[in-house]
Amino acid sequence: MWKPDRQSQKPLYEQIADHLEQKISYGEFPPGSLLPSERKLAEQLGVNRSTVILAFAELRSMGIIESRSGSGTRVSQYKWGATPRHTPNWKRYAEGGSFLPNVPFLRRIREALSQTPSMIDFASGELSGDLSPMNEIAMLMDEHHYTSYLGYANPQGYIPLRQALVAYLDQYRGIQTTESSILITSGSQQSLFLITQCLLSPGDAVAIEDPSYCYSLPMFQSAGLRLFRLPVDRDGVRPEDIRTLYKKHRIKMIFTNPNYQNPTGTFLTDERRNKLLEIASELGLPIVEDDPYSLTDYEGEFCPPLKSVDPHGNIIYIGSFSKIVASGLRIGWMVAPHAIVERLADARQQMDFGLSVIPQQVAAQFLISSHFEPQLNRLRMQLRYKRDLLIEALQKELPGLIQYNIPQGGIHMWCKLVPEVNDAKLLEEGIKKGVVFVPGSVYGSDSGYVRFTFARAKEEDIGPGIAAFAEALRELIK
Amino acid sequence: MWKPDRQSQKPLYEQIADHLEQKISYGEFPPGSLLPSERKLAEQLGVNRSTVILAFAELRSMGIIESRSGSGTRVSQYKWGATPRHTPNWKRYAEGGSFLPNVPFLRRIREALSQTPSMIDFASGELSGDLSPMNEIAMLMDEHHYTSYLGYANPQGYIPLRQALVAYLDQYRGIQTTESSILITSGSQQSLFLITQCLLSPGDAVAIEDPSYCYSLPMFQSAGLRLFRLPVDRDGVRPEDIRTLYKKHRIKMIFTNPNYQNPTGTFLTDERRNKLLEIASELGLPIVEDDPYSLTDYEGEFCPPLKSVDPHGNIIYIGSFSKIVASGLRIGWMVAPHAIVERLADARQQMDFGLSVIPQQVAAQFLISSHFEPQLNRLRMQLRYKRDLLIEALQKELPGLIQYNIPQGGIHMWCKLVPEVNDAKLLEEGIKKGVVFVPGSVYGSDSGYVRFTFARAKEEDIGPGIAAFAEALRELIK
Ligand SMILES: Cc1ncc(COP(=O)(O)O)c(C=O)c1O
Ligand SMILES: Cc1ncc(COP(=O)(O)O)c(C=O)c1O
Numbered sequence: 001m002w003k004p005d006r007q008s009q010k011p012l013y014e015q016i017a018d019h020l021e022q023k024i025s026y027g028e029f030p031p032g033s034l035l036p037s038e039r040k041l042a043e044q045l046g047v048n049r050s051t052v053i054l055a056f057a058e059l060r061s062m063g064i065i066e067s068r069s070g071s072g073t074r075v076s077q078y079k080w081g082a083t084p085r086h087t088p089n090w091k092r093y094a095e096g097g098s099f100l101p102n103v104p105f106l107r108r109i110r111e112a113l114s115q116t117p118s119m120i121d122f123a124s125g126e127l128s129g130d131l132s133p134m135n136e137i138a139m140l141m142d143e144h145h146y147t148s149y150l151g152y153a154n155p156q157g158y159i160p161l162r163q164a165l166v167a168y169l170d171q172y173r174g175i176q177t178t179e180s181s182i183l184i185t186s187g188s189q190q191s192l193f194l195i196t197q198c199l200l201s202p203g204d205a206v207a208i209e210d211p212s213y214c215y216s217l218p219m220f221q222s223a224g225l226r227l228f229r230l231p232v233d234r235d236g237v238r239p240e241d242i243r244t245l246y247k248k249h250r251i252k253m254i255f256t257n258p259n260y261q262n263p264t265g266t267f268l269t270d271e272r273r274n275k276l277l278e279i280a281s282e283l284g285l286p287i288v289e290d291d292p293y294s295l296t297d298y299e300g301e302f303c304p305p306l307k308s309v310d311p312h313g314n315i316i317y318i319g320s321f322s323k324i325v326a327s328g329l330r331i332g333w334m335v336a337p338h339a340i341v342e343r344l345a346d347a348r349q350q351m352d353f354g355l356s357v358i359p360q361q362v363a364a365q366f367l368i369s370s371h372f373e374p375q376l377n378r379l380r381m382q383l384r385y386k387r388d389l390l391i392e393a394l395q396k397e398l399p400g401l402i403q404y405n406i407p408q409g410g411i412h413m414w415c416k417l418v419p420e421v422n423d424a425k426l427l428e429e430g431i432k433k434g435v436v437f438v439p440g441s442v443y444g445s446d447s448g449y450v451r452f453t454f455a456r457a458k459e460e461d462i463g464p465g466i467a468a469f470a471e472a473l474r475e476l477i478k
Numbered sequence: 479m480w481k482p483d484r485q486s487q488k489p490l491y492e493q494i495a496d497h498l499e500q501k502i503s504y505g506e507f508p509p510g511s512l513l514p515s516e517r518k519l520a521e522q523l524g525v526n527r528s529t530v531i532l533a534f535a536e537l538r539s540m541g542i543i544e545s546r547s548g549s550g551t552r553v554s555q556y557k558w559g560a561t562p563r564h565t566p567n568w569k570r571y572a573e574g575g576s577f578l579p580n581v582p583f584l585r586r587i588r589e590a591l592s593q594t595p596s597m598i599d600f601a602s603g604e605l606s607g608d609l610s611p612m613n614e615i616a617m618l619m620d621e622h623h624y625t626s627y628l629g630y631a632n633p634q635g636y637i638p639l640r641q642a643l644v645a646y647l648d649q650y651r652g653i654q655t656t657e658s659s660i661l662i663t664s665g666s667q668q669s670l671f672l673i674t675q676c677l678l679s680p681g682d683a684v685a686i687e688d689p690s691y692c693y694s695l696p697m698f699q700s701a702g703l704r705l706f707r708l709p710v711d712r713d714g715v716r717p718e719d720i721r722t723l724y725k726k727h728r729i730k731m732i733f734t735n736p737n738y739q740n741p742t743g744t745f746l747t748d749e750r751r752n753k754l755l756e757i758a759s760e761l762g763l764p765i766v767e768d769d770p771y772s773l774t775d776y777e778g779e780f781c782p783p784l785k786s787v788d789p790h791g792n793i794i795y796i797g798s799f800s801k802i803v804a805s806g807l808r809i810g811w812m813v814a815p816h817a818i819v820e821r822l823a824d825a826r827q828q829m830d831f832g833l834s835v836i837p838q839q840v841a842a843q844f845l846i847s848s849h850f851e852p853q854l855n856r857l858r859m860q861l862r863y864k865r866d867l868l869i870e871a872l873q874k875e876l877p878g879l880i881q882y883n884i885p886q887g888g889i890h891m892w893c894k895l896v897p898e899v900n901d902a903k904l905l906e907e908g909i910k911k912g913v914v915f916v917p918g919s920v921y922g923s924d925s926g927y928v929r930f931t932f933a934r935a936k937e938e939d940i941g942p943g944i945a946a947f948a949e950a951l952r953e954l955i956k
Contacts, residue, residue: 022728087791088763088792090764090791090815090818093677093764094817094818094820094821096677096678096682097675097677097678097825098675098679098680099675099828102824124629126629126630129627129628129629132627132628134624134625134628135625137624137628138623138624142620142623145616145620146612146616146619148612149607149612150607150610150804150806151604151605151607151610151804151806151934152602152805152806153806187830187831189827189828189829189830189831190829190830190831197575198574198577199571199572200571200574201487201574202576203487204574217828218828219828219829222828250496281564281565282564284499284564286566286571312564312565313565326628327628327629327630327831328627328628328836329628329835329836330830330832330834337568339568339569340568340571340572342572346579346585347575347579349580349667350577350671350696350697351668351671351829352664352665352667352668352671352830353664353665353805353808354808355664355808356664356833356836358806358807358836358837359834359836
């Protein structure tokens with residue numbers, strides 16, 4: 001006799017529901033017939049009665065069986081007539097797969113933003129329209145007549161864009177590389193996805209900063225990785241922690257965002273950079289350097305990435321247009337050993353067959369155009385201005401209720417709340433008052449923090465947004 | 479004492495190599511010291527001696543140890559000096575991950591095409607430049623001044639494109655749907671990827687056509703699915719086979735390409751369509767209908783998709799611009815129950831954060847422009863013309879050596895070779911003579927077939943390409 005499989009990942013009740021559905025579908029229990037009682041079935045299958053109750057509930061919700069109190073559970077007449085027909089159980093398919101859903105807070109924020117267009121947005125990690133060079137891009141597109149061949153593109157990315165990036169990386173990032181070591185991706189996001197899916201295996205241990213953007217990505221768990229924390233203090237991560245994690249867990253890769261980190265705004269000190277590189281090369285450990293923010297340094301200073309001083313080739317470098325030009329272009333890049341680039345380009349063919357040629361052409365043109373440098377200068381000034389507006393508002397609206405370090409670059413401000421409040425309640429209260437932000441717990445293990453992104457909101461909304469936040473916070477502590 | 483883990487997915491020799499590397503890195507075996515012999519280590523660890531030999535070979539290739547005949551195996555002096563430093567073993571990372579590499583034949587073809595630009599291409603499943611409306615697209619881009627906001631796009635896709643698709647699907651495909659049931663994807667490829675990754679779990683059984691495009695996608699195996707065949711004959715798949723597979727293997731989904739199938743060019747008959755829908759709805763089984771070719775019907779006849787007569791909502795419908803407009807746009811779409819669309823859009827955020835807005839705008843404009851209908855008419859005529867050129871060449875160059883059915887739509891011709899030849903040798907011989915095609919075994923279980931795609935090659939190259947193929951074939955059978 002059939003028994004549910006206790007080793008299976010599929011819950012017992014679902015296995016039982018499937019099994020009964022099959023029996024019914026093949027006529028072993030004809031329409032209108034009586035099923036065994038819950039108690040009896042539980043005994044036969046060697047499971048708890050509550051498991052059978054769940055299985056029956058599932059079948060009931062699909063309209064396959066009906067229960068009437070006192071007269072037991074029967075196969076439905078309606079659905080299972082002479083020629084039974086039914087719709088797939090789409091809900092169950094939607095719950096399947098190995099891919100975890102996004103963090104509930106982030107889904108809730110997206111929902112609130114789409115329901116209320118006037119919502120003040122301190123949550124989305126992107127530039128407002130006026131910070132993006134939309135007119136310049138439109139001008140370039142007008143000038144250029146796009147009649148090139150639109151076949152499947154080069155798997156590693158459009159060659160002129162890779163050429164433009166070689167010059168860009170040299171000039172702006174101090175990185176010497178060649179076209180063949182560059183992979184064009186759909187933003188840093190796809191670079192991270194490819195690395196976690198294709199270079200690591202389920203069960204592998206990796207080190208990520210805490211707090212970190214990476215914690216907001218169920219992607220790491222979906223890939224079955226074991227995550228270990230590198231706590232971030234005022235000066236970034238402590239490199240010695242890596243040695244400890246390596247000894248204890250044999251970590252296989254380190255993910256870091258050393259320049260104006262998301263969410264803390266921290267800049268890793270020189271001393272720690274050197275130490276980090278030393279330890280990684282001593283252990284032969286790859287570092288993934290995710291670097292979307294370094295060109296936003298408000299003083300316009302050159303912030304050398306780790307990759308520019310990587311004597312032993314330990315670093316996979318990730319860059320993106322999202323935080324300096326426009327996130328909607330979906331253009332990012334990765335610099336890595338050729339064997340890695342080739343492997344990832346190959347796997348990517350199976351996922352999406354590569355990026356559209358058009359945004360790659362636009363990005364290449366913008367990068368070599370005379371608009372790029374002025375865009376950076378304007379962006380830096382305006383980001384600093386927005387940061388100052390935010391600080392002013394925080395000082396005015398929340399004196400004594402909030403603590404922070406002042407970031408010198410990037411688009412995020414990481415704030416510790418002095419009163420203890422519940423993250424979920426605070427977010428809901430904020431939404432009621434017309435403002436969204438990201439509860440700090442999304443980014444890792446610390447609670448009692450909030451991330452305010454100041455790049456997305458309009459200048460004139462920053463003050464009122466923080467006033468609304470202050471009202472929400474006071475609501476919870478009164 | 480440490481022992482390798484026999485339950486682990488990681489090969490024993492790699493575990494042993496890792497373990498020794500760690501010991502060496504922590505100074506348990508200092509530079510220059512002698513390691514235990516292969517035989518002794520094998521005994522200690524309870525493994526075959528050949529496993530230890532493999533582990534040593536690995537460490538040797540990384541420069542960590544050195545063997546000299548007669549004097550045993552020692553830790554290298556060079557790499558492991560006072561402050562040992564080394565580069566990550568990138569090769570091993572490149573081999574990691576759960577994502578399988580592409581089919582070797584397809585990699586070989588890509589390589590040959592990139593090395594020899596004059597190669598005649600019967601392999602790439604895409605349109606030649608003159609079949610794509612490149613001038614029309616360039617004109618639309620000139621007319622339209624793109625200054626819309628370029629932030630992260632809507633997770634389900636650009637709304638005006640979804641609106642244009644609602645009208646398109648109604649008019650051209652007989653499908654009534656709404657914006658909220660449409661997901662924009664990076665071609666059909668990404669639709670298939672999302673479905674296999676997010677709706678199915680490792681171990682799930684699915685049915686795919688044989689031969690089929692799906693067999694060329696290691697993606698299905700990467701997702702851990704068990705694949706079962708639905709043999710394709712002249713009239714498409716035999717629906718009754720589904721019932722058999724369902725009984726035997728509890729298949730959870732059916733993948734089909736019913737209109738001018740890739741690679742066979744087959745069109746599923748009306749009778750089988752009805753039967754297929756009847757059986758799927760009886761079993762509550764979802765069908766994924768992959769439909770990139772139906773608008774290429776050479777007579778311009780309306781080929782209703784399964785989705786247009788889907789009374790019980792069993793069908794996820796996939797469409798694409800790749801075979802009717804341009805594959806380099808990377809624009810595809812999926813029509814599915816809203817719960818499914820939402821789930822996939824959410825997961826996609828973690829993979830690439832959605833598609834670039836620009837190609838979505840271009841696609842939306844093209845779809846509602848006056849260029850779309852003439853493009854289809856021109857395409858059909860030219861595809862038929864190219865098919866005729868191919869048939870003429872086959873008759874001239876390969877009389878008696880090849881058998882085929884004449885397709886009435888699509889871009890592929892499926893040919894059975896009368897003489898028995900080795901696939902790999904034939905491809906290599908073809909490459910030598912300057913022509914590529916796809917060996918039939920890439921698409922499934924039958925050998926002795928070849929797929930010629932006639933859309934990609936220039937008209938004037940079709941005859942010479944087949945002549946070169948004939949030479950290659952004769953080379954092998956003489
Ligand atoms: C550290 C970091 N990495 C990656 C990303 C993803 O950005 P994109 O894919 O748009 O380049 C972000 C966006 O917030 C980020 O902050
Ligand atoms: C049946 C079928 N499905 C899907 C695809 C993928 O095409 P795209 O992702 O460009 O839409 C192809 C391409 O050859 C195909 O033949």
